[in-house]
Amino acid sequence: MADKMMIIDGVQCPFTNERNVLEVARNNGIDIPSLCYCENLSIYGGCRLCMVENEKGAIDAACVMRPRDGMAVKTNSKKVLDSRRTTLQLLMASHRADCLTCDQSGTCKLQEYCRRYGIEKEAFDTNTYSKLPKDTSSKCIVRDPSKCILCGLCVRMCSEVQNIGAIDFAKRGKKAFVSPGFGMEMADTSCVGCGQCAAVCPTGAITIKNETKTMEKFLQDGEKKVVVQFAPSVRVGLAEAFGMPADVPVTGKLVTALRRLGADVVYDTDLTADLTILEEANEFLNKVKTGAKLPMFTSCCPGWIQHVEHAHPHLMPQVSTCGSPMEMMGALIRQQFKDEDVYSVAIMPCSAKKFEADRPELVKDGKRVIDLVLTTQELVRMIKEAGIDFANLPDSETDAPLSKSTGAGVIFGYTGGVTEAVIRYVLADASPDTLQTIAECGVRGLTGVKVFEVTAGDLKLRIGVANGLGNADALIEKVESGEEKLDFIEVMACPNGCIGGGGQLPGTNARKAERYKAMLQADMDCEYRISQDNPDMKYVYDELVQGRAHDLLHVHYPDHDRK
Numbered sequence: 001m002a003d004k005m006m007i008i009d010g011v012q013c014p015f016t017n018e019r020n021v022l023e024v025a026r027n028n029g030i031d032i033p034s035l036c037y038c039e040n041l042s043i044y045g046g047c048r049l050c051m052v053e054n055e056k057g058a059i060d061a062a063c064v065m066r067p068r069d070g071m072a073v074k075t076n077s078k079k080v081l082d083s084r085r086t087t088l089q090l091l092m093a094s095h096r097a098d099c100l101t102c103d104q105s106g107t108c109k110l111q112e113y114c115r116r117y118g119i120e121k122e123a124f125d126t127n128t129y130s131k132l133p134k135d136t137s138s139k140c141i142v143r144d145p146s147k148c149i150l151c152g153l154c155v156r157m158c159s160e161v162q163n164i165g166a167i168d169f170a171k172r173g174k175k176a177f178v179s180p181g182f183g184m185e186m187a188d189t190s191c192v193g194c195g196q197c198a199a200v201c202p203t204g205a206i207t208i209k210n211e212t213k214t215m216e217k218f219l220q221d222g223e224k225k226v227v228v229q230f231a232p233s234v235r236v237g238l239a240e241a242f243g244m245p246a247d248v249p250v251t252g253k254l255v256t257a258l259r260r261l262g263a264d265v266v267y268d269t270d271l272t273a274d275l276t277i278l279e280e281a282n283e284f285l286n287k288v289k290t291g292a293k294l295p296m297f298t299s300c301c302p303g304w305i306q307h308v309e310h311a312h313p314h315l316m317p318q319v320s321t322c323g324s325p326m327e328m329m330g331a332l333i334r335q336q337f338k339d340e341d342v343y344s345v346a347i348m349p350c351s352a353k354k355f356e357a358d359r360p361e362l363v364k365d366g367k368r369v370i371d372l373v374l375t376t377q378e379l380v381r382m383i384k385e386a387g388i389d390f391a392n393l394p395d396s397e398t399d400a401p402l403s404k405s406t407g408a409g410v411i412f413g414y415t416g417g418v419t420e421a422v423i424r425y426v427l428a429d430a431s432p433d434t435l436q437t438i439a440e441c442g443v444r445g446l447t448g449v450k451v452f453e454v455t456a457g458d459l460k461l462r463i464g465v466a467n468g469l470g471n472a473d474a475l476i477e478k479v480e481s482g483e484e485k486l487d488f489i490e491v492m493a494c495p496n497g498c499i500g501g502g503g504q505l506p507g508t509n510a511r512k513a514e515r516y517k518a519m520l521q522a523d524m525d526c527e528y529r530i531s532q533d534n535p536d537m538k539y540v541y542d543e544l545v546q547g548r549a550h551d552l553l554h555v556h557y558p559d560h561d562r563k
Contacts, residue, residue, distance in 0.1 A: 007072035008052075015067050019043065022050050022062040025075065032075050033084065033113050035091070035202045036151035037063045039509060040495065041160055044152050049087050049113070053077045081117070088119045095203060096129045096146035103142075104204030107506075110149065130177050137185035139358050140193030140351040140502075141206055143167075148178050148205035154197035161495060163470035164307070166191040178205075192306040192469070194493045195351030195375075195502015208351045208503055212378050212385075218343045219262030225340050227265040228258050229329045230347040232273060233413030233498040235522075236515040237349060237376040237505050242383075242390040246511075247518035249525075252395025257383050258347075259396060265337075268398045269346070270405030272328040273412040273421070274531035275540060276300060279553055280322045280418075281425040284488060288459065293318055295464070295479065295486040298418050300324040302356035303493030305557060307469050312476060321554040325412065326353060327362055330369030331552040332402060335544040345372045347379050349413070349501035352493065361555050375503025404536040407523035414516050415467035415497035416443045416450065419490045424530040426456045435529060446496050446516060449475050451484065464489040467497050 005014050006024060013028040020043065025032045036047040043063050050062040052073040059079055074080060091110060099105045113119075130145035152169070155178060159165045166189040170179050180189045198206045218226055235254055236246045244250065251268070258266045284296050299305060299320040308315055323331070326346045333344050346353060356362065357370035374382075383390055397403065408424050411417030420443045427434060442452025443463070448471035451464045464479075464486045466472040472491045478484040494500045499515040500507070507515070528534060545552055 004067070004069040006067050006070065009073075009075055018067055020063050021052060021065040021067050021071075021073060024067045025062065030075060032062050033109075033116070034063060035109055035113070035149065036153060038153055038157070038200055041153065041156040041200075044156065047087070047091070047149070047151055049084055051080055051083045051087075053080050059083060084113075085117050085119060088114055088117055091149050092119060094128045095149055096127070096144075102147070102204045103207045103210050104201075108204055109202035128174070132177060132179070135185050136209070137187035138191060138193060138209070139187075139355040140209055141186065141191075141195055141198055142209050143186060143206050144204065145177055145179070147203050149203055150176060150178065151202060152178075153200040153202065154178065154206055157196050157200050158191075161468050161470050162192075162194060162196060162493070163473050164190055164192065167197065190310045192303040192310070192493060193352035193355045193502075194303040194469070196494060198351070199500075199502050199504075199506045208375050208377055209354060210378060210381075211354075211372060211374060212382050214372055215345065215374055215378075215382065218345075218372075223341070224343040225264045225337060226262065226343045226345060227267070227333050227337065228263040228345045228347060229267045229269045229272075229326070229333070230254060230258070231269045231326065231349055231413070231498065232410050233349045233501065233504070233515065233519065234347050234376050234379070236413070236499060236518045238380065238390070239518070240507070240511070240515075241376075241380040241505055244391055245518075246514040247521055249522070250390075252397070253390055253393040255396040255398055256393045257388055257390055260388055260393075261382060261386060263345075265399045266396075267329060267333070267402050268405055269325045269329050270409035270412075271402050271534065271536060271540075272325040272332065273409035274406050274534045274537065275328050275332075275553065276322055276325050276412075277408055277418075277421045277425050277531040278537065279328075279549065280320050281422045283320055283322060284422065285426070288487065295489045296320055298490045299555070300412065300418060301352075301492045301494075302350065303352040304469070304472065304491045306352065306355065307472070307493065309557065311473070315476070316557060319557070321556065323362075323553055323555045324353075324356065325409075326356070326373075327369055327555065328553050329402075330357075330362070331364050332540065332544050334364060334367055334369055335552070336402065343371050344369065345374065346370050347374050347376070349376050349498045349504045350494070351375055351502040353503070361557060364552060376501075377503055377505060380505070401539050402536060404528075404534050405526070406528035406531055406534050407526035408529060408531045409534075410519060410523045410526060413498045413519050415446060415492050416465045416490065417497065417519075419443050419463055419465050419488065421531060422488070423454055423456070425532060426459075428530065428532065430529045430533060444520075446513065448495075451475075451486070461487045463487065466490070467492045467500075468495040469493050 034050040132145040135143040408421035
């Protein structure tokens with residue numbers, strides 16, 4: 001309970017342990033603008049947009065002001081408003097404003113604030129934006145230096161949360177810019193394509209690679225059968241994008257929207273999340289029985305796979321050989337339509353999936369299992385461009401025979417979900433009491449690292465779950481130092497898992513928590529709750545896999561670096 005009070009614009013605002021005045025204001029419904037602040041990152045104080053006026057008439061940045069009991073500040077005085085407008089005009093002089101063609105137009109915070117404060121034209125004759133070329137080398141993201149305002153959010157995200165440091169500030173003063181080291185392109189760095197830099201970028205200087213035009217071409221020309229799959233957490237992102245609460249079921253509307261856009265066949269990747277559990281749990285149990293080196297690491301996150309290759313290549317033999325649910329569904333699609341000319345598309349919450357789909361290891365029987373990956377953001381763009389009233393669409397079912405899934409597949413979308421699904425499989429009990437016991441074992445929650453124990457028959461397993469690559473590195477360090485002894489480790493590259501993926505709509509911690517609760521509810525609403533109860537698994541193994549599980553559903557990743 002709050003035991004302290006400050007006054008903001010004459011309003012009493014209680015607070016407890018907020019880091020600064022900016023957080024106190026936002027927690028009390030007062031929106032102080034900022035372009036360099038993120039609740040999950042260190043405080044930078046660089047954009048100078050969050051200025052407030054104190055009792056003495058001086059102005060300072062709210063993000064660096066420590067709140068104290070009885071403090072009073074003004075956020076909309078003439079002095080403050082004049083300062084903000086001047087700051088915005090200076091920022092616009094250093095930002096190439098091609099809003100009509102910018103992928104972030106409509107969601108750009110700089111654009112939003114210019115409208116809010118009436119900045120209609122540039123106040124300065126000279127444009128000081130960077131003339132460095134656009135970097136399109138990455139399969140996942142595009143970096144446009146001309147739109148960078150040096151807020152440093154991408155730098156801090158990459159370094160502080162992901163522990164990668166693929167980009168940083170170069171030079172000083174007026175010559176400063178953000179770039180990979182030594183003039184490299186993004187494709188030449190240790191970037192894993194997680195897209196978290198794009199998720200925090202306020203201006204469109206870093207965006208997810210937009211491939212909607214490629215999708216439109218194949219939807220419209222009719223030369224190929226377009227088969228689309230969509231991942232578990234895409235649906236909660238779509239709900240938000242169209243003004244619906246995250247817990248409103250939209251899977252049926254998503255299927256209808258994809259068909260209206262021109263998809264011939266639509267599948268839910270939840271089915272192959274179930275398939276992944278069957279393959280991965282059995283792989284793990286076999287490692288335990290044969291005395292193989294543990295812990296075994298999960299393999300469904302492509303950003304994590306790249307990070308192991310770059311930073312921990314010696315751990316690759318301990319990474320599961322299972323393909324991701326996207327890869328497995330792609331392989332099944334090729335088997336289901338073996339004699340047809342198919343264009344296989346995956347809708348994912350993850351920008352790194354674009355890199356995964358392009359890997360040479362995802363060629364099976366001479367064909368690439370996934371032709372194109374679109375993110376949640378890109379699908380939202382296509383639905384809006386098509387004029388589809390998503391919120392009022394009727395529901396449709398995915399196509400048979402690959403149409404069934406379980407709650408265990410649904411929960412792949414958040415941190416700990418893969419592990420919980422594995423535990424459900426090992427215990428092989430879908431009774432409410434057992435499922436509740438599993439939920440309370442320590443696997444749930446959005447904290448960065450979780451470590452807990454589970455007993456399954458004669459097995460007593462110690463399990464670790466990490467989300468965010470910095471947290472994964474910290475857990476690996478504890479394992480390798482002997483501080484922790486673990487049997488199984490789940491890693492998701494993005495904070496909170498796929499619900500916070502780089503391809504999702506950017507969201508606050510509170511919004512991601514809503515997505516998490518929505519997926520928990522979606523799991524509870526499922527007819528089947530454990531993967532082995534999925535009635536379509538028999539068809540998958542008997543008719544499509546036909547004894548080729550190792551070839552079709554597993555992936556051999558080389559031990560060398562792939563950029």
